[in-house]
Amino acid sequence: MSVRLSSRLARLLNMVPYFIANPGISAAEAAGELGVTTKQLMDDLNQLWMCGLPGYGPGDLIDLSFSEESIEVTFSAGIDRPLRLTSTEATALLVALRSILEMPGMVDPTAAQGAMAKIESAAGAAAVRNGVKATDTATNAPRSEDPSAATVRSALARSRAVRLVYYSASRDAVSERVVDPIRIVLVDNHSYLQAWCRQAEGVRLFRFDRIDEAVELDERSNPPADALEQDSALDLFSDDPALPLARLKVEGSHGWVLDQYPMDQRAVHADGSIEVTMRFATLDWMTRLVLGFGSGITVLGPAELVAAVRDRAGAALASYGAV
Structure with a gap:
């Protein structure tokens, strides 16, 4: 699944409970809070009309009443109910959480470990009820986050520019640059900061394990508007005719x-x-x-x-x- 599709899926999953909690909100206000353009929001709402439960007919699919002035969920297709996981699903989720925990910058380790502890506890209780001896797989010592990754995540959440000391493997050199964070992405099993590089005047990917130092600046992140829609910036390598x-x-x-x-x-x-x-x-x-x-x-x-x-x-x- 591409980064663009996976980020949209996460947004779609969050939109139904968001609009249930904020009935009648305008498209402009919702787009601002969700961090997307009004056009993207309306496209997402039209996509939600085709999502729902097996059967995929009336009474199965999510239903909404929306315009740019007001948005309201009229049928949630059960997405607002607490999720119940089977033991197989719980195990798969734990494996996924452990994997993403290994990717610097992708998630707050404290939040991930808290979720893992809750899933493990629930899975253990279910096993006891079913007569199966539970295995203690709870996470032991809390995992500390790399300071640079924590700084980048904080700057992204607070919409602040960042000064990076970064090692470029293709150039075999360490450089210092100021960037405007856009998002954190996962590409080919490595986590990257996608950001507008003021030095290169373009969107670049910065691999987290190659960031030697990160300092959050006291100025807002302000990437150009067109940089937010540059899918090509997710390519790890671009052909630079200036290079031999x-x-x-x-x-x-x-x-x-x-x-x-x-x-x-x-x-x-x-x-x-x-x-x-x-x-x-x-x-x-x-x-x-x-x-x-x-x-x-x-x-x-x-x-x-x-x-x-x-x-x-x-x-x-x-x-x-x-x-």
């Missing part, structure tokens, strides 16, 4: 590398090898990357990268010969 372009031949046995690095496939040869291109920021970083794959990757160009790889490999071999 490496031409590489990847052996067939190393085809998996294309899934791990921002490479563009150009040709597939008869022997199964793949010709690709890849942008890089520094010659030293790219040289070390290529050498790490041994004979699995051969550099075709540019000439300075070919020379750098040849010289570094020669020096390494010479060191072995001197032993």
